[in-house]
Amino acid sequence: MFTTRPELSGDFGMVASTHWLASATGMSVLERGGNAFDAAVAAGFVLQVAEPHLNGPGGEVPILLWSEAEQKVSVVCGQGVAPAAATIERFTDELGLDIVPGTGLLAATVPGAFGGWMLMLERWGTWKLADVLAPVIHYAEHGVPALERISATIESVAGMFKEDWPTSAATWLPGGHVPEPGSKLANPVLAATYRKLVAEAEAASSTREGQLAAARKAWYEGFVAEAIADFSAKTAWRDSSGEVHGGLLTGDDLAGWSATVEEPVTFDYHGYTVAKTGPWGQGPTFLQQLALLADSDLGAMGHLSADYIHTVTEAAKLAFADREAWYGDTDVPMSDLLDPAYNAERRRLIGAEASFELRPGAPGGRTPRLPDFPAPGTASDAPGISGGRRAPQGVGEPTVGRNTGEQVVSPDGRVKGDTCHLDVVDRHGNMVSATPSGGWLQSSPTIPELGFCLGTRGQMFWLQEGVAAALRPGTRPRTTLSPSFALRDGKPWLAFGTPGGDQQDQWSPNFFLAVVHGKLNLQEAIDAPMFHTEHFPSSFFPRASRPGVLHVEDRVDPGVLAELRRRGHEVEVQDSWTLGRLSAVARDGAFLKAAANPRGAQGYAVGR
Template identity: 55%
Template structure:
């Protein structure tokens, strides 16, 4: 909000918020992570995607992982590290669409890292659980996250001077460059990808064996040259019409098109007639999610390296054929389609031997999710930033990766590397197969909606594989049932885990349907009679949807944030 009030636009504000999140939510994302950015720029009347999902190293091969005796890519450590794409994505967006000097973007993150901030409860819990690992193995992580050798308390002032110095050095190298704003941004990007950050990454990854989720120590394969060779790309969005709206998402290098596939399927049902959160409604939405995510498992991957038949997957004829599979009972099998007559390939995940749990942290790093897993708490992860400005611009970004649990801090930088390669399969020939210079299929999934050629809504949520279920429920509450944005963030949330999870160890729970406990007991009972294995989660525990909107008729900007987690914010002025 400060950036907007200084005269900056939505792009400036989103980037400033993105860098602050790297500091204040280190359990969810970091400077070594990744981000897809979906935006509309009024001056060009264009929706575009900036891909901040870095690829695998150029030397990445399935055989290389297999020779280590592994059946899966580990969920932590250095082996699953990919090129960190978040910094390059924010720089690409700022170069093309921002207005303020880089110093006015990074100053906020530098301030919080240098002078401190109240540590969120989730971060404090993660550090406490991981402290024995940080003390004995990931020593640089211990220097960053265990001030005075102790786990910091939730709410205490926490500083990250190493990360602050990295931001300040990037800024120093930027401001030393001759030329204007764009030249300075280019200099900062060079310092990160071809300068001191890349050098630190190259030295550490090539010389250090790191204990990871296998219970063994491995070096990584990411190099400074991999970082130097990469640049964030700008792409057209994937999109479909839904009613009088056009819904835009990133492409199939993310899971994002499952949102569009679900909408295409649901358009053939009378959702309003069913009633919001009725058993018929929840059943229909969940069954369509199963079909869309089954296609994700079979067909999604980096389209630069695989033939992803997205046009067919979103076509009316294919959708109609798939819609016929939605019956009165819960599906028990994973049923990917055969677009264009092609045979689907769903990878099988063979678990690696479980190492002895010498410490509680070993059970935590075996799971590739960002946060520590506690039985009493719904699993969530990642961050969301959505911004609309008075100039008519709208931005949605979902930053993640490089969290404190993913890999050890690179000495002298305050940065952990992202581990997104864990989402890839070791089966040859799959669109999401592990291989050189491929973008892992990410779960990160921002959304942007247009009506009559104008942006009316942008939104996102943390939540891994469940993002495109929880945000779908929010969107349907708005467009089908007429709820205002805030009420829509507060409506009942539910999801299915019928398909393999993207994160190691890639578990699935066929037929399980999770609903928040405030669901009508009669609805839960009817869902069970339909064959769903219903599990209940605590009230207001699933998802953290954030949204911005625009009402062109009344010349209003809108903002909403779910109360879940007590960690989301909505501000409008």
């Protein structure tokens, strides 16, 4: 099979990510004696500057890692929570909203990325704060080459920045102009923020651990928290509701939160064990798909045959229907959702034709409850936007629009952000899979003292009592961020993932199944034509769904596309090399391996 680049193989270390500067940064850390955790932290911070339209300091990060010393998989939750003042009544009764805006200050949760990275560095890493932040300070001060997608994103929101968000215009429109693709794009204010953080940490302690503790304190209780709280309380900005609103985050919200280490949710499949975050994120939908497919002979069907795509797609529809009914930062019946008897019953719903229904199950006999979704389709009159009011651009997150690749320009001009991903394996056998996101430059106005904006992950809450993902103060939104880890025959094997919002746990299972059943190597599986469905409601403003719609890259055989249409799928053919942004690293026998996505010409794997 043709591949765009080789699957890398070596025995020292491997780093793969969605941007070459992050991959090179991570590898430089390994070369200088750092371990996988040091490398992942340094690379993760560089992504904030290299891909600012896809993540930022005000965002969040879930991490799956394998510690060779501990011989186990752990989850680091760097997902912040809703403010104490963020109640359903506040949004509906006081503000008159029926959906959380996709931009602005109202959708901000506690920015958890910094806490997540620091927790991993402190517990499993070896480097000091100054060392892991040196690369991001350099790039923020001196600039990175502006990706074409960065320029396109800024251009799409330049009018809004100038008219409504002047602090963002000051940061992202140097000299009042959209930066040209390939030009140097710097963020000196962010560089100063990180320099001040290092200075305060080093003044507070001479030890690595003491400095990391001091940095967390400065972020969540010190000068960073004070700037965030003041900006939320004392400013107001137009958001995607079309109205002007201030924020709800307070200093107490930031001070009361900390990143956590959790056990993963796992599922055994054909000799492999796949690990994901808990159902406060969508990660277990991957496991539910495997449970539904456990008795299907995908190998005999043939990779990317009509039978194969149909079966995998219909399983995804069922798993994501359960996500809508059951997932959230609450008591989720995960053991029942993965129970063999439950999945045997659910499997019978996969018929010969495409389903157009959203069909959640009844795990353990419980009655499912779905939110009151917006009507299917792409709504121009999105909930929360009254007629005649101009809504700003920059809404939402993900990623796929007709023939636009990873960056979506919606019919009304809203440009949506996306996500980043990175994977690392070192010579000791430690492995990391991390999916940082949120705080996109187009999310909300830049905080001028800090050089970054808050995230808008709160848009994933429902303003409806009694549903699993309902807005509740102090809880995590049901995030789409979904790093993946797999063991083979009980031994650590594969760290992988992708940006893509709701598509993350379709593209990642498709990659995994291509390796397991299609017998493709890592690069072949990443390069293979990708597909996904838009059948279920989006996690992002304005929460629309497109029942029965199946996106398939045009490299899939035309006869397969015709057969899928015959089975009832609303097939929308996408341009070649437009779906998926996967990367992966592996421990495979005596060697370490890595591969990265060629789509968009920015992802890269490095190693030796």
